[in-house]
Amino acid sequence: MTGLTPMIKQYLDIKENYKDSILLFRLGDFYETFFEDAKIISEVLQIVLTNRNGHPMAGIPYHALDNYLKKILDNGYKVAICEQMEDPSQAKGIVRREVTRIITPGTIIEDNMLDEYNKFSCLIDKKDDKYIIAIFDFSTGEIYLDSLDLNENELIDFIINYGFVQVLISFRVENINKKIKEISNRLYTEKLDEWYFSSDYKNHIKESYDMLSIDHLEYTKDELKVLDAVLKYLEITQFQKIKHFKIPKRLKNLEYMFLDSTTIYNLGIVPSPDIKGKTLYDVLKYTKTPMGNRKLSDILIRPLKDRKKIERRLNIVESLKNDEILIRELDEYLSSIRDIERISSRIALQKATPKDIAALRDSLSIIPFIDDLLKTNKILKDYFLNVDLLQDLKDMIEKTIFDEPSLEIGKGEVIKQGISEELDEYRNLTKDIDKYLKEIENKEKSKTGLTSLKIGRNKVYGFYIEISKAQAKNAPIEYTRKQTLTNSERFITKELNELEKKLIISEEKIKKIEKEIFEKFISNISRYVKKIKHLSEKIADVDYFKSFAIASKKYNYVRPIFSDEKTHIKSGRHPIVENFVSEFTSNDFSLDLEKTFIVLTGPNMSGKSTYLRQMGLISIMAQSGCFVPADYAELKIHDRVFTRIGAKDDIITGKSTFLMEMMEMSTILNQATEKSLVLLDEVGRGTSTLDGISVAWAISEYIFQVLKSTTIFATHYTELTLLCDIYPEVITKRVKVMETNNGVVFLHKIEDGVSDNSYGIEVARLAGFPSEIVERSKEVLGKLTDKVDIENKIKRMRNISKKKYKRPEGQLKMF
Numbered sequence: 001m002t003g004l005t006p007m008i009k010q011y012l013d014i015k016e017n018y019k020d021s022i023l024l025f026r027l028g029d030f031y032e033t034f035f036e037d038a039k040i041i042s043e044v045l046q047i048v049l050t051n052r053n054g055h056p057m058a059g060i061p062y063h064a065l066d067n068y069l070k071k072i073l074d075n076g077y078k079v080a081i082c083e084q085m086e087d088p089s090q091a092k093g094i095v096r097r098e099v100t101r102i103i104t105p106g107t108i109i110e111d112n113m114l115d116e117y118n119k120f121s122c123l124i125d126k127k128d129d130k131y132i133i134a135i136f137d138f139s140t141g142e143i144y145l146d147s148l149d150l151n152e153n154e155l156i157d158f159i160i161n162y163g164f165v166q167v168l169i170s171f172r173v174e175n176i177n178k179k180i181k182e183i184s185n186r187l188y189t190e191k192l193d194e195w196y197f198s199s200d201y202k203n204h205i206k207e208s209y210d211m212l213s214i215d216h217l218e219y220t221k222d223e224l225k226v227l228d229a230v231l232k233y234l235e236i237t238q239f240q241k242i243k244h245f246k247i248p249k250r251l252k253n254l255e256y257m258f259l260d261s262t263t264i265y266n267l268g269i270v271p272s273p274d275i276k277g278k279t280l281y282d283v284l285k286y287t288k289t290p291m292g293n294r295k296l297s298d299i300l301i302r303p304l305k306d307r308k309k310i311e312r313r314l315n316i317v318e319s320l321k322n323d324e325i326l327i328r329e330l331d332e333y334l335s336s337i338r339d340i341e342r343i344s345s346r347i348a349l350q351k352a353t354p355k356d357i358a359a360l361r362d363s364l365s366i367i368p369f370i371d372d373l374l375k376t377n378k379i380l381k382d383y384f385l386n387v388d389l390l391q392d393l394k395d396m397i398e399k400t401i402f403d404e405p406s407l408e409i410g411k412g413e414v415i416k417q418g419i420s421e422e423l424d425e426y427r428n429l430t431k432d433i434d435k436y437l438k439e440i441e442n443k444e445k446s447k448t449g450l451t452s453l454k455i456g457r458n459k460v461y462g463f464y465i466e467i468s469k470a471q472a473k474n475a476p477i478e479y480t481r482k483q484t485l486t487n488s489e490r491f492i493t494k495e496l497n498e499l500e501k502k503l504i505i506s507e508e509k510i511k512k513i514e515k516e517i518f519e520k521f522i523s524n525i526s527r528y529v530k531k532i533k534h535l536s537e538k539i540a541d542v543d544y545f546k547s548f549a550i551a552s553k554k555y556n557y558v559r560p561i562f563s564d565e566k567t568h569i570k571s572g573r574h575p576i577v578e579n580f581v582s583e584f585t586s587n588d589f590s591l592d593l594e595k596t597f598i599v600l601t602g603p604n605m606s607g608k609s610t611y612l613r614q615m616g617l618i619s620i621m622a623q624s625g626c627f628v629p630a631d632y633a634e635l636k637i638h639d640r641v642f643t644r645i646g647a648k649d650d651i652i653t654g655k656s657t658f659l660m661e662m663m664e665m666s667t668i669l670n671q672a673t674e675k676s677l678v679l680l681d682e683v684g685r686g687t688s689t690l691d692g693i694s695v696a697w698a699i700s701e702y703i704f705q706v707l708k709s710t711t712i713f714a715t716h717y718t719e720l721t722l723l724c725d726i727y728p729e730v731i732t733k734r735v736k737v738m739e740t741n742n743g744v745v746f747l748h749k750i751e752d753g754v755s756d757n758s759y760g761i762e763v764a765r766l767a768g769f770p771s772e773i774v775e776r777s778k779e780v781l782g783k784l785t786d787k788v789d790i791e792n793k794i795k796r797m798r799n800i801s802k803k804k805y806k807r808p809e810g811q812l813k814m815f
């Protein structure tokens with residue numbers, strides 16, 4: 001590398017180790033990029049591409065790093081931050097520089113670059129036929145770990161639907177990277193080599209969790225290796241030990257109803273990139289804290305299965321619902337609590353700012369009030385029993401940190417007076433400097449008799465004595481000329497020089513001492529991290545209980561009761577749609593042990609899907625511990641809700657709608673149980689009518705005979721309603737329609753019976769088809785609808801022999 005400046009040489013040496021990252025190289029007040037990196041960031045950030053000694057260069061001011069960083073990461077890049085490791089003014093030769101941190105979209109921790117939602121990353125590995133998946137949020141320390149029995153397409157679907165900010169892929173499943181990129185080329189992915197998954201995982205996990213043994217963690221060796229790989233990856237990118245992670249939870253924990261990502265999406269439970277503002281989460285969100293918001297979303301995708309636990313949540317929600325004053329006051333207190341969960345992560349990572357610590361102090365000071373408030377409630381009076389409210393930590397912060405600390409550490413406005421004598425001394429000196437200057441000014445004025453003499457200071461020239469041009473010639477001999485201005489001369493004296501030096505030294509000392517004390521303080525309080533996280537969880541819980549209570553009251557929800565025998569809903573409503581239509585028509589629902597299967601027919605747009613989804617959402621709300629939109633709800637506790645809704649092509653593998661539909665259906669047939677709720681919308685539509693009806697018919701027979709799941713099958717195939725004539729498990733329902741002279745009116749009312757017309761042409765008319773086409777369609781339909789033909793077909797279907805399915809032998813797929 002001849003002809004290169006030493007600085008560029010240093011840059012290239014460092015860059016050699018960070019080839020996969022954009023290297024932000026600190027040069028004074030800028031982070032500079034060079035060569036290819038410079039071209040990339042000038043384009044991504046729309047900043048000027050310049051050059052240095054003929055090399056492309058683009059830079060960003062160091063203080064604006066966070067703003068730019070977010071944009072670079074959002075574009076799918078990894079960033080390595082290279083800092084100056086010594087003061088350039090003290091450095092001999094070239095300043096020592098080192099990479100201190102690697103940032104990817106999943107390793108952001110700075111408050112101003114995060115919104116309140118979870119930022120989940122995942123790591124995918126494979127052992128035998130199962131994918132081992134770790135899902136983690138670096139900013140909160142939340143982590144899930146499990147082995148899932150998925151095929152590759154299901155895995156890709158899972159990854160895309162989950163909304164991860166980054167996907168880490170083990171060397172064993174490298175091939176999925178291409179498929180992910182084909183669908184979402186901005187999603188950040190990274191391959192982890194074999195050495196991440198090493199056999200010395202145990203010690204490393206023990207060390208990260210400060211545990212003597214990990215034998216009690218019920219995970220397989222291969223799952224623990226994945227956990228270890230996550231921790232290693234984070235340590236390598238953060239250049240430090242990761243100590244803030246919680247113990248992993250299983251994704252398909254038997255305690256929870258399992259909702260797959262398709263169902264979460266289909267029912268609109270939580271926001272995803274294409275459904276925002278119109279989800280169950282949005283309807284129920286009366287949480288006030290960031291932790292409460294995240295918890296609410298977690299609760300809704302992990303409803304409970306244990307009746308006692310559900311009842312316990314409902315009891316709390318009910319008691320809050322009946323205590324309006326408590327709700328109001330609780331809301332007020334919670335509004336002032338900041339994101340102490342993430343603050344605790346930043347404390348553990350030594351990245352907490354003075355503002356974080358002040359926010360922690362303010363939040364902690366509110367908690368005793370919440371405790372007092374909850375003590376007034378019969379059910380919640382012991383809510384914080386045995387929970388450390390961390391008032392000693394609050395006192396420590398109060399004693400050490402300014403009430404309103406400055407953003408920057410080192411200006412003397414972070415550490416309170418009385419903590420360090422040395423710091424106080426230097427701070428006093430700088431504080432008194434204006435007084436000293438005034439004293440010198442008065443002294444010099446009377447000594448010289450020069451009336452225009454005054455003392456000033458500026459950033460470039462430091463201290464000076466300024467005398468008007470007219471009087472300047474009378475300046476004493478010991479004054480040294482410093483600067484000539486149009487109307488005055490500026491001088492310096494020995495005394496002033498010394499004071500200036502003292503000030504500079506003081507400022508440097510303050511910077512150093514305050515930084516040291518603050519860092520020590522953070523490392524000292526890092527022993528509270530686990531306790532802060534525990535407290536934060538308690539706050540999150542009470543926040544979502546209160547949120548359920550507010551929503552339940554506001555929308556007139558009813559407390560559900562649970563039954564092993566039947567599902568009976570009176571005047572049920574769709575919790576989301578009811579907020580977006582002027583008048584919502586409520587509907588009943590009733591199934592029991594004998595009748596388990598509803599065939600629902602009705603024209604397009606009449607409300608079939610709404611009814612179907614409404615059932616799923618009511619179950620999920622109830623099992624999450626929330627009241628439900630109905631006048632009365634007696635519900636079975638479901639182990640899973642399965643949905644097969646809507647037609648979606650698989651753009652990854654180019655599989656047809658019908659094939660996708662059948663694959664999803666096959667998962668349901670393999671996994672649903674007597675306790676499941678199965679919601680099928682138009683299954684079989686993607687193929688020829690006869691094939692579609694036949695498959696739908698056979699699927700239905702299998703579900704009500706073998707699986708016995710509670711099922712609603714919405715269909716345009718009226719032929720399916722004949723199942724009801726043959727099998728006692730099936731009932732038929734239809735959506736009521738009123739025909740008027742001006743066309744059809746959808747009443748959205750579900751009633752017994754079979755829809756006799758699909759009104760497809762009517763919907764085309766409503767959609768604005770030219771009347772000529774509408775009329776022609778009617779004419780064609782008239783020709784195709786041969787009454788005798790239809791009657792014959794019905795006769796043939798009635799004659800289809802009853803099929804008796806047997807439950808298949810062997811293990812059913814669990815996921």
Ligand SMILES: Nc1ncnc2c1ncn2[C@@H]1O[C@H](COP(=O)(O)OP(=O)(O)OP(=O)(O)O)[C@@H](O)[C@H]1O
Nearest residue numbers: 581583584585603604605606607608609610611748
């Ligand atoms: N119970 C109801 N009360 C009031 N409006 C409703 C009700 N159910 C549905 N709607 C309105 O009708 C629209 C269409 O409903 P939905 O999508 O459920 O119809 P669908 O029968 O499933 O149609 P398609 O067969 O075309 O899928 C909804 O977006 C909503 O605006």
